[in-house]
Amino acid sequence: MAYERELDIARQLAREAGALLLQYRDNVGAVIDKGGNSPQSEADRASNRLLVEALHSHFPEDGILAEESPDTMRAHTHRRVWVIDPLDGTREYLEGIDQFVVQIGLVVDGRPQMGVVYQPSSDRLYYGIVGEGAWLEHEGATTPLRVSERSDLATFRAVVSRSHGEGITDEMLKRLGITDVARIGSVGMKVAALLEQRAEVYIHPSPHTKLWDTAAPEAVLTAAGGVMTDCHGRPLVYSADVVKNRYGVVASNGRAHRKIISIVSPLYRE
Structure with missing residues (x-):
């Protein structure tokens, strides 16, 4: 399977970052407004640090584009770029609504090829590799994912x-x-x-x-x-x-x- 190692590492890191976000829920730390009605909490920053440092350690030759990192231009000179949202749904997270996820994607030659989306509050891990398939891990079971066939x-x-x-x-x-x-x-x-x-x-x-x-x-x-x-x-x-x-x-x-x-x-x- 293409990107099998990348997927295994991304799945593990998404779970680790998700666990970190759950730890911060009762004490999110300082919240700042990044502008455009977009908040950032200490939980965002902590999850971002964990993911960026780990991915750089595992894949030192790859670029990294992460929401909470100041240097996003690193993606420009790399064929492979990890694109990270350490906390997608920050507003919901801060409001105590379970509609937030950790997202790790791998873009190769300008196209997303592998992705992991993890919802820590329900322990639902969605992942897929383009051309290979998509799956959901939940409650110890792995289920293939396929979109609806509706056309009307x-x-x-x-x-x-x-x-x-x-x-x-x-x-x-x-x-x-x-x-x-x-x-x-x-x-x-x-x-x-x-x-x-x-x-x-x-x-x-x-x-x-x-x-x-x-x-x-x-x-x-x-x-x-x-x-x-x-x-x-x-x-x-x-x-x-x-x-x-x-x-x-x-x-x-x-x-x-x-x-x-x-x-x-x-x-x-x-």
């Missing part, structure tokens, strides 16, 4: 941001004819809903998400048969030059992705 938009269920409400999102869902909508924190948690066939589409038509929000979830979703693009149907660009997903994110089970984009893209331009 009228039957689709959507997940959207809990903390970044956008009027345009509601308009897009209305045009798509989707009325079954859940608001969830954390990109990883929203993609998990697609992986477990609890939803078929996730729409985020704003530049709020960053590469570390999407790298690991995109790898696992792709491995499970789904698709993630920007709001115009183009691949997300994993370059250290711009860490924002400037044209939003649309993730789906892939069965009606072109149709979704044909409806969403004109609204995004407006």
Whole structure:
């Protein structure tokens, strides 16, 4: 299996970082505002340190792009880049809501190839390798993951941001004819809903998400048969030059992705 060693190490590190986050829950330490209504806690920083130091030790030749590290430009000169979100869903974490995850993705030649998304509060570990498959580890069992086969938009269920409400999102869902909508924190948690066939589409038509929000979830979703693009149907660009997903994110089970984009893209331009 390709990236087998990388996956084994990433799974172990995600669990270690998740355990650390649970330890901090009763005392998150100093919280700062990074700007853009984006908080950062000591838990974020501690998880970030653990992951960056361990990955650098195991893979010293690889680049690392981590949310809480000051030097994100290291990704620019490396063919392989680890893209890390040490705590995706910080707002929910601080509010005591169990909608936060640890995310570790490996981007090779500009595309996510392997990803791990770990929800420590429920001990659910989602992981996948593009071209190999995706799986869920939970309660001692490993279950293959595959996205829903639904293709009729009228039957689709959507997940959207809990903390970044956008009027345009509601308009897009209305045009798509989707009325079954859940608001969830954390990109990883929203993609998990697609992986477990609890939803078929996730729409985020704003530049709020960053590469570390999407790298690991995109790898696992792709491995499970789904698709993630920007709001115009183009691949997300994993370059250290711009860490924002400037044209939003649309993730789906892939069965009606072109149709979704044909409806969403004109609204995004407006």
